[in-house]
Amino acid sequence: IHPVPVIAIDGPSASGKGTIAQRVANELNYHYLDSGALYRLVALKAMQCHTDLTDQTTLATMATQLDVVFAAGTVRLEGTIVADAIRTEQCGILASKIAAYPPVRDALLSRQHAFRLPPGLVTDGRDMGSVVFPDATLKIFLTASAEVRAERRYKQLKEKGISATIPDLLQDIQKRDARDRNRSVAPLQQNSDARILDTTSLSVIQVLNKVIAWYTEVCASK
Ligand code: CDP
Ligand code: CDP
Secondary structure, three states, rough: OOOOOOEEOOOOOOOOHHHHHHHHHHOOEEEEHHHHHHHHHHHHHHHHOOOOOOOHHHHHHHHOOOOOOEEEEEEOOOEEEOOOHOOOOHHHHHHHHHHHHHHHHHHHHHEEEEEEEOOOEEEOOOOHHHOOOOOOOOOEEEOOOOOHHHHHHHHHHHHOOOOHHHHHHHHHHHHHHHHHHOOOOOOOOOOOOOEEOOOOOOOOOHHHHHHHHHHHHHHHOO
C-alpha cells in the first residue's frame, strides 16, 4: 500500500474538476496535479514547433523532455509563463487529439506519479482513478449537463478577456467529450469504484463540501 493518499477527480470538460481539486488541495494542504495541463503543454509545444500532429514518436519524445515547472500558482514552459496560452479551446482540442496516442500517455505517466508526495495529492483529469492512480483513496466522477458546462467555460474565458460564444463552446465541449470517451486508451468513463457527483445545479461551495465530507468518511472507515 502506497503511504501517500490521493483524491482522484475525473470528468468531462468544464465540469469543475480543476476548480474543485484546487480548493480541496488548499483545504487539506495537499499537493495538486492538473493532469490536463500536461496534455495541453505538449499540444502548445507541438504548435510552437510546427510538429506533424500524427507523428506519435516525436510527440512522445516531446512529452518526455518537456521543460515544465508548476510553481506559485502558475505554469512555465521553458521558463515562459503559459498559464493562459494553454487554456484556449484550440489548445484543448489539440490536447485531446494527442491524448489519444498511447506513447504520449506513457511518456506522461512517471511525471504524474512524481506529484504523489506527502502529505497527499489531489489530482484531476480523465484517467486519474482508472489508470494513473488506481489505488486512490477517494475517486470522484464529476459531471454536469453540457449546456451548463458551456456556460461555465464562457464565463471563465470572458473573465480572461478571451472571446468565445456559447454555441461554439458547446460544440467544442461535445466534440472533445466524444473523442475522450471513445478513444481506446484510458477513455473518459464512470468507473464503478468512483462516486458520481452531478454538479449541474450545485455551487462550487456545495461541491467542495461534498468532496470533503466523502473524504472524511473514507478516512474514518480505514
Ligand atoms: O477543470 P474543468 O475543465 O472540469 O473545469 P474548471 O476549469 O474548474 O471550470 C469550471 C468553472 O465552472 C469555474 O469557473 C468554476 O468557478 C465554475 N463552477 C464550478 O466549477 N463548479 C460548480 N458547481 C459551479 C461553477
Ligand atoms: O479543463 P478541461 O476539462 O476542458 O480539459 P483538461 O482537463 O485540461 O484536458 C484537456 C484534454 O487533455 C482533454 O480533453 C483530454 O483529451 C486530455 N486529458 C487526458 O486525456 N487525460 C487526462 N488525465 C487529462 C486530460
